Amino acid sequence: MTSKPQPHDAVQIISLNKWFKTFHVLRDINLSVANGERVVICGPSGSGKSTLIRCINGLEAHEEGRIIVEGAELLGDEAHIQAVRANVGMVFQQFNLFPHLTVLENCTLAPLWVRKLPKKDAEALAMQYLERVRIPEQANKYPGQLSGGQQQRVAIARALTMQPRIMLFDEPTSALDPEMIKEVLETMVELAGTGMTMLVVTHEMGFAKTVADRIVFMDAGEIVEVAPPDEFFTNPKHPRTKEFLGQILR
């Protein structure tokens, strides 16, 4: 069901367990993601999928098991967490852009203060990624002046300016109006085409079908089934997967 960790894997999760107080949110998770692999994580709400990817960059601490990202293990201390975060970008459901900074400043903040690039280089880098998500003309606006879809694309560009090797997406289209979902998914599809390692928590099954190398189905804190999209959608093995697919595909 889960592949054995390989030395070249981008992410290795080994026997991961996590509790919220006494509630066991993640139960014995084993998952390896290869370099350049696109993994979609789906499952009913409360199944622990967001918590799982939030563990990968240390936004949530785990109590048991190991997480190794690009060869660096996530241990509890600040230095190890920072080492992992240097390789991992994250896009949130609520965008979480910094409202007091312009789009350009949102994208240069981390390059300036974490990567210590000179201002000119940071701005050139930010513009490069804003062009890639096709909103360079909004660079001097504030996030509040953009549509939800534009904000989420800025959030993607902002994460990319740190030139991560892995991108985590936590339900990136769930807070968007329907007509804006497409532009964000298109940006993500383009990103997938560049060979970026991606872990995406989403309910967008169309995206999963076309982009994912593997689909991870979680329920009640466990990984229930892992399969390539063809197999996952046409021939699910586990009854819980069948039930879930029956509900969302109608």
Added chain:
Amino acid sequence: MAAPRKPPHRQLPGPIQWMRDNLFSSVFNSILTLVSLLAIYQLAVPFISWAILDAAWTGSDREACLPYENGACWPYIIERSGQIVYGFYDEAERWRVDIVFLLLGAGLAWLMVPRLPSKTAVGVAMLTLFPVTAFVLLVGGAGLPAVPVERWGGLMLTLVVAVTGIAVSLPLGILLALGRRSELPVVRSLSIAFIELWRGVPLITVLFMAANMLPLFMPGGMTINKLLGALIAVALFSSAYMAEVVRGGLQAVGKGQYEAAAALGLGYWRATIFVILPQALRLCLPNIVGNFIGLMKDTSLVSIIGFLDLLGIIQSGNADPHWATPNTAMTGYVFLGFVFWTICFGMSRYARYLEVRLHSGEAR
């Protein structure tokens, strides 16, 4: 495609229509309007005639004011203006105070006018060079004769206490607020203890302790400058209040902002300085200025421990037999109120302007 339509033209109401809409729209509102007008008339007319029409304006002692039985005695304020501004600061040395006023005014104006450049440099200079320069100029040293703080007074002393309080309480308050939200138990406990200790004691008590009791605790032979004690007391006292205001702002910043900053690799201090604090301070700006205004007015409490600040110098002047008239004290207090009101209202308006300016960019 239809041509874009303009919003329909709105007829501006004439004065009669305006009054009908706003002042006499119902029987109850008409009564309210009339009662209010009567109240304004009853209060404003006597005040204006007392303060302006029936007031004495020239003269050099009480004789000039005695004939104006129902009017203010302005010559008293005019003759004492030197003391009101400088206290008993040596007259030959008052230029030093003027320079400090000038530097303070120029520095603040520079920071407040949006068009002027290099705000950071000026801000840093105001927080580092200015206090040192002001200290040397006011106290003496570097070739300047010393002026003991016992002779300081009036507006100058009030501003020394207020500006010190403001300049210390904002940064210290921010640190205490961050400390109170810290995950480190020792830092958190100490911050809470500090804040709650100062918030639980009246300022007047703190001032009495600083003035009278602190010297008793000092090791033998060591004396603490009484003004320094008062300055520290006011600064620490207002820091505790500031901390709670800032904490409110910090709590209002969404969790997502902390997470986004962390995910980008910003550590605690960088996330706090570049992402969290700018938003938090903006959110609590009205309350911060409210605290500054409260602090400005609280400075008058130092008169109770024997300082001749604005309030103290006016009170001592009121008791001067040279100016004893039925209207002297009233004139002094009205003038005092006007000075405080001008300063506090100015702060309030500037804060309002700043709020509008800061929100204009990110308006949704």
